[in-house]
Amino acid sequence: MRTYGRSAAFVALSVTAVATVLTGAVTPQAHADAPTATVASATTTAPKLSWRPCAREGGPAAQECADLPVPLDYHDPDGPQLSLAVTRVRSDRPAARRGTLIVIPGGPGSSGVQRVTQKGERLQRETEGRYDIVSLDPRGVGGSTKAGCGLAPEDRELVHLRSWPGADGSITENVTRSRRVAEACARNGGAVLRSLTTANEVRDIDRLRQALGEEKLSAWGSSYGTYVGAVYAQKYPQHTDRWVLDSSGDPDPSRVAKGWLANMSAGAADRFPDFARWASDPARDAEGLRLAQRAEDVQPLVLDLAARLDREPQESTTPGVPLTGDGLRMALQMALYNDEAFARLAGLVRAARDTSSKPVLPDGLSGPVPDAEAAVTIAVVCNDVRWRGTVSSYARAVAADRVKHPLTAGMPVNITPCTFWKDAPGEQPTRITDQGPSNVLMIQGLRDPSTPYSGALKMRAAFGDRARLVAVDHGGHGMYLGNGNACGNRAVTTFLNTGTRPERDAYCAD
Template sequence: MTTYRRSAAFIALSVTVATTALTGAATPPAHAAGALPALDWRPCAESGGPAAQECADLPVPLDYRAPDGPQLTLAVTRLRSDRPSARRGTLLVIPGGPGSSGVQRVTQKGEQLQRETAGQYDIVSLDPRGVGGSTKASCGLAPEDREMVNLRSWPAADGSITENVERSRRVAEACARNGGAVLRSLTTANEVRDIDRFRQALGEEKLSAWGSSYGTYVAAVYAQKYGRHTDRLVLDSSGDPDPSRVEQGWLANMAVGADDRFPDFARWAADPAREAEGLRLAERAEDVRPLVLELAARLDREPKESTTAGVPLTGNRLRQAIQLALYRDSAFGRLAGLVQEARDASVKPVLPAELAGPMPDQDAAVTVGVICNDVRWPGNIPSYRRAVAADRVKHPLTAGMTANITPCAFWKDAPVDRPTRITDEGPSNILMIQGLRDPATPYSGALKMREAFGDRARLVAVDHGGHAVYLGNGNACGDSAVTTFLTTGKRPERDTYCAD
């Protein structure tokens, strides 16, 4: 679910690293059983980020059922209010993913968020377990199994999933063999516990939060479990919180999201303004979709050599490039250029960086780990074959990937925590904001989150395409609704709509 290219790898590390991290913390520090340690803040400004950004390390139990046992380390960050007299609390930025960095998110958005909220908050975040500067996990996967088009289960050209089954089994076995206790601890439930430990270390009674993409689910679970410690919560681009499916449902919903969003690209690519740029794909918007589907089918039959040695442009790489480009209007040009290069016999296409090589092993481990640890996935292989066949007919843009088997079908360890059911019980302090044409967390799924919250939430629907809304796509109406809520606590009296 992504912020988001790594979150796009959600189904979009060496063993030594994970073992060392655990071994080094085998003897818990003296503070583990008693009071939380003071956070030792240090400057950590990066180029292009806030000059006043600070970082620290937060110890957390590997297993909260054994709080005095081994500890992990989380990288945490803070941007203190630049107007102390106006400060009213602390705002937690919850990144997407699974697999995105909260520290990086504050580097990217901290100053803008500080301006929007007029210094009313200290802005904080953390790198979840397995991410960024926090303790890592490893599955020790072969490079080919870390390719985005392989880690995400794109079926073969003929719709077969035999190779997907073999790879999913291989990945699950590698994670079971190499991941250890750190990998098993990568769950939404533990991220929520870690957030509350961070709150306590900050000395705050309550947290406000802005969660994006997968971070909306983390925020929702936190609101359900620690409602008395919540202040003002913004859920930006939410998925269906159905506790029986969780990430499996999010993956399936991406087929709907692609169908919702692709017409935006088609209109852009058929606009006469693209002619001078060499990016106009068709004279009519309705011709763009069949054009790219036919091109993908041709690349299935005859992959085309790219500028990356040994990595051809295949039909599935083109389909994955489409998925990535639908997240942002600014990526439309790159996608149209790739299509034009694929159609030109004299040109070698330039692959997007995300598709030109394998993901780092640690990134692959955290994305697979969280989705497989959160909930048990079905293991019936014939049922996946049937689902893929149906999905390829109904949703050709995603060609069965969103219904396909993943390593979770062969995961060795049962979930430790039952997924949390989101309900209408708790403070009425949640504002949801959602684009109508979101390729990753479609509007139809967000409505399920809205329904679960009942009167606890209000929903601002924004007539815009792409993934993530607040401070992300230039919609003044949507940005104003969120900023007003964060700075005054006022929500719309009822669900509302913002035109593009």
């Protein structure tokens, strides 16, 4: 490592199911008019956690789970409560224990409990028992209280939840669908759906800190979790110890959520050449996965195939669900997250080019995504900030972006349900500043398809001297213990274990 100068799927669940998991005899609608301005953490006595074993296949044998009650509305901390699923893996070296490290999942809509199941053992080894490793399922996710919009199955298909324009660039169908989804969420979501915000997730994390009896937390936030972590560090700097942000987006309040999505156009363009080189490598011949003789020929091939599938969707192995052009584009976006997915994408392209074959659709494209997941992902980004724009302004943005970034076909700048959201955000997005302890380490891939490097530099600039950035010359989304390399992993592990960061921003060669 040498030094140098310088975020899903959408979904929803029925209101009846939500009401049954509220603590107390209150329906979600009963708190519909609760104020949502910025509030302090609840002042009531911190809840007690009753831990139980919950080891899962492939996860830490010592993983435990509990349920954390949190206020539906922090203005009324003793009022209706929601239940959040929380998990921990306790330090296996009590004499070496430093404190508690919270894993902040991405999304919005990812499960912290699942993240600890996947990464807990590795993280425990890396940190040599210095931390109890904890996480939670945010409101609306996994084992926590859920909300719902009551969306039709067609509106829960991933290629519709992402606003892919028509083959000719038209957004007429996107406008109709976005309006319909927003109206369903307003009609069916209730107070629980309206409580799904970054600000409340930050408050819930601090509630967990209090329940754990910790004065400070260390953290590893990934993707959208980096924004949650940044907001926590801004709101509760006195409660932060060693703070790791992995794969960050632009935190500018004017670009929160809408800007993250728009940045995916540049992210895909940054990342695709990695796939093109892989798919044109002669080593692919033996695997039957070589798509072209030259890397520069892979993108035209994929774009031509998507255009053909726009005109003539191809029957897949999933009855009633053909592979469409948007299906192929969506599969491409998902595959760019990790090198290990390249082979599946190349196989899909090869199968689709043979019009007599039936391609196997990747996970996530063979049917509607689960209802509750759509609701939380839609609600958080729509509740956090007002999405401004007119139908005509979105149409112009799509037309321009399709020319500049053909791989994403205008989807990242297209209209979404947030444009028609019924409830105005109750709080302004938090501005990240350089005021606070200098205890943040950022790690970022140079070719990230979801949170591109250019956006991460905005997070780095916002933190000023509070942060250091380790840039990893690799593609994919999520660097630490994921798509990165030994150099980047070592930088993060050293910081978590010793508190030592690079003196200046640093670079890790691939």
